[in-house]
Amino acid sequence: MHLIIKNLSKSFDHFLALNDINLEVGSNEFVCLLGPSGCGKTTLLRIIAGLMPFDSGTLSLGGRDLAHVQARERGFGIVFQSYSLFPNMTVAENIGYGLKIRKWPQKDTENKVRELMELIRLPELAHRYPHQLSGGQQQRVAIARALAVDPAVLLLDEPLSALDARVRAEMRLEIRDVQRRLGIPTIMVTHDQEEALTMADRIVCMNQGVIEQIGTPVELYTRPQTRFVADFVGTSNLLNPEWVRHSLPTLSPGIPDNEVQYQLSLRPEDLNILKDETGKGIVKAITFLGNISRILIDWQGLELIAESHRFSSLAEGDAVSLQVDPEAGSWVRI
Structure with missing residues (x-):
């Protein structure tokens, strides 16, 4: 079931938040809306969710016009940055809440909740309350609650930003694995390029209310257009x-x-730096980052960044020469 956005725009007073947005999301796709704060990505997600109206354009799912369909009638699952779990409900009650208000039979609800708790790998925590869970566990519960109603589309609003780095890396893999197994079209908002590169089938890179480029992670990294x-x-x-x-x-x-x-x-890895007493470059700084060394070079008055995937034998002040593959690089619009 395809989600299709055509020529969508949104203004707040005299501020144009979204300008002529065009996007299609396939039936099994994981799409990341990537960009800095204020670029319009969260506004777009809220419009897709039905939490905010838009001024012009069209928004449809499987051929159904969503312009006048209320959020609760769209059948979308939404996970917010703050998780928004009910503190007075257990994990099982939180996950089953959407089914309860839809008046599912109790036995069916219990089976569905049990199935989802296995999916998120927390079957033993059914009777705990949110305050008794870690941040990563709370995030899993929020995702399971969103999945309980068999959503047509799953919407994630910066779901990992409150987690520490190690848990965040683990959750990226888990969310992606769940999405692939269930085949639910998913749209995630993030400002973290690493999240987008590691999780998305396609990235929608946004800036100041417009889409700068849409493509696979490899396409955006190796062939940026702007x-x-x-x-x-x-x-x-x-x-x-x-x-x-x-x-x-x-x-x-x-x-x-x-x-x-x-x-x-x-890209820094496109530059091959060689120690050379007659070279035209000078090493200004070296930053050791574990698996790589990042090297800052003064090359004829211009600072260049290079990377070496092994421990660098260079030192600050060394003269260097520069080699670049003729096929390296990409011309981008200013």
Whole structure:
């Protein structure tokens, strides 16, 4: 069942929060809305959920126009950043709440809750209350509650931001695994590029109310189309065509005709740094990050970031030369 958004716009007073949004979400897709605070991603999620009206455009699911369908009638599951569990209900009661208000038979509700507690790997915690759970466990319960009503679409609003780094990494894998097994179309809002890259089938990168680029994680990382995407998704060296022509001549044939509107995005791993007493670069700083070393280089007056996936033998002040594969990099619109 496809969710289709066409030419959707939303304003608050004189502020244009969303401008001409076009997006399709496939029946089994996991899509991340990625962008900085204020880019419009949460507004878009709330509109999809039915919690906020939109000004123009269309929103449909499986051919059904959702413009005038109330949130409770859309059949969507929603998980908020704060989890919003009922503190006076047990884990089992929280998960079964949606079924209870839909007047499911008690036996069917108990079976469904038991099934979901197995799915989220918390079968032994049915009688605990939210305050007796860790953050990760509360998040699992919130997801199970959203899944209990067999939602047509699952909507996640920054669901991992309140967790510590280790639990967050574990929950990424668990959420993705559950989504794949159930085959529910899922839209997740996040400002964390690593979450988007590791979880999404496709990423919708947003900035100032518009979609900058839609693509797979690999596409956005290796072939960003705009300066914003290149700078927001991962780390990039953004280079003007004139500098490329003089300093990286092997890449010059690929410079776009209308070069004033473009920069070259080179990822740090595209740069091969060699210690060279006659080299034109100087190592300014080295940051050891465990599996990689990040190296800051002064290259003819321009700072470049390179990465080495092994312990670097370089030291600050070393002279270096630079090698770049002629096929590396991507020209992006400014």
